[in-house]
Amino acid sequence: MAILAQDNPQNKAFIISKRFASAQDAFGIITFILAVIQGMTLIIPVKIFLVVAGVILVSEYISSFFKSYFFDKGHRIREIGLIDNSFNEKRIPNHNSELYYNNAIISKSEIKLLANIHENSLFTFRIAEKMLFKYGVFFIVAFMFFVLQLFMRGLDDYSSLLLSFIVSSSLIDRTIKLNSLKKTSEEVYEKANEICNAYEQSPDKTSIILYRIIELLLIYENTVFGTKINLSESIFNELNESLSKKWLDVRNSYSIYKCQKK
Numbered sequence: 364m365a366i367l368a369q370d371n372p373q374n375k376a377f378i379i380s381k382r383f384a385s386a387q388d389a390f391g392i393i394t395f396i397l398a399v400i401q402g403m404t405l406i407i408p409v410k411i412f413l414v415v416a417g418v419i420l421v422s423e424y425i426s427s428f429f430k431s432y433f434f435d436k437g438h439r440i441r442e443i444g445l446i447d448n449s450f451n452e453k454r455i456p457n458h459n460s461e462l463y464y465n466n467a468i469i470s471k472s473e474i475k476l477l478a479n480i481h482e483n484s485l486f487t488f489r490i491a492e493k494m495l496f497k498y499g500v501f502f503i504v505a506f507m508f509f510v511l512q513l514f515m516r517g518l519d520d521y522s523s524l525l526l527s528f529i530v531s532s533s534l535i536d537r538t539i540k541l542n543s544l545k546k547t548s549e550e551v552y553e554k555a556n557e558i559c560n561a562y563e564q565s566p567d568k569t570s571i572i573l574y575r576i577i578e579l580l581l582i583y584e585n586t587v588f589g590t591k592i593n594l595s596e597s598i599f600n601e602l603n604e605s606l607s608k609k610w611l612d613v614r615n616s617y618s619i620y621k622c623q624k625k
Contacts, residue, residue: 372444372458376437381593383430384537390423391534395505434591442584445483449476465610469620477576478620480583481555482610484548487587489606490594491545498538505535540590547586551579562619 394416400406407415440455447453448460450472461467466478558572558579614620 371441371463372455373437373440376433376440377593380430380433380437380591383426383433384593387423387426387430388534388537390419390426394419394423431591434593435588438588438591445479446476449473449479465607466614466620473573473576474619476580477555477558477572478614480551480576480579481559481613484552484555484583485610485613486599486602486606487583487594488545488548488552489602490598491541491548491592493598493602494592494595495538495541495545498534498541502535502538537592540592544586544590544592548583551583551586554579554582556613559617559619562617 397407397412397416397419443454444458444460444463447455448464448466464479464482466475466482469475469478554575558575561572
């Protein structure tokens with residue numbers, strides 16, 4: 364993942380998806396703030412408050428739909444790039460996928476696919492790990508506000524709305540999905556290490572690990588598709604140099620990659 368995100372063909376779809384994700388977060392935060400203020404001050408008439416909250420929640424749902432639509436579109440392009448890079452196809456016009464990965468020296472297709480998944484999972488779990496902190500902090504703050512409101516007023520309309528926010532908010536949902544993405548991509552990374560270690564024991568039997576490589580591909584891609592998490596570009600840029608170096612160190616430490624060099 365040495366190339367910047369904005370240079371990739373999937374970037375346009377992912378940018379639109381990120382904008383809708385930001386709108387979704389904004390609507391969720393507004394709903395939360397309104398519920399807190401209303402619960403403490405009762406400044407807005409009840410009917411007006413519920414109508415405003417309802418409009419915001421519908422807007423959040425629409426944002427969620429388009430966020431997912433454009434994420435799926437971008438993910439499909441990125442997935443094609445992964446397969447094309449691994450098997451030397453060129454289905455994306457005017458795009459050199461070799462710049463996105465650091466594995467051009469590997470000639471055998473299935474081993475190159477393993478290396479690309481190995482590299483992707485390393486970047487994904489490290490970036491998701493760093494993103495998870497801020498979402499986790501917000502979840503704790505939101506839950507503490509709900510508990511405070513529950514003790515002060517009981518389970519009225521406003522604390523019920525806070526509870527609904529905690530259960531259904533995109534921010535909370537994204538925290539859970541980020542944790543899932545982080546854990547699964549880390550597991551994929553460790554499984555890739557296991558495949559490489561297994562090769563050390565039987566270097567003449569690369570064909571028997573093909574099914575394990577395909578399994579890794581399915582696990583990783585299904586997780587990315589299912590969580591629909593847009594990884595932070597700023598964190599990517601921050602970690603890119605160190606993670607690229609770490610990946611090269613990992614790749615060069617395994618004979619399965621050294622033996623397939625061009």
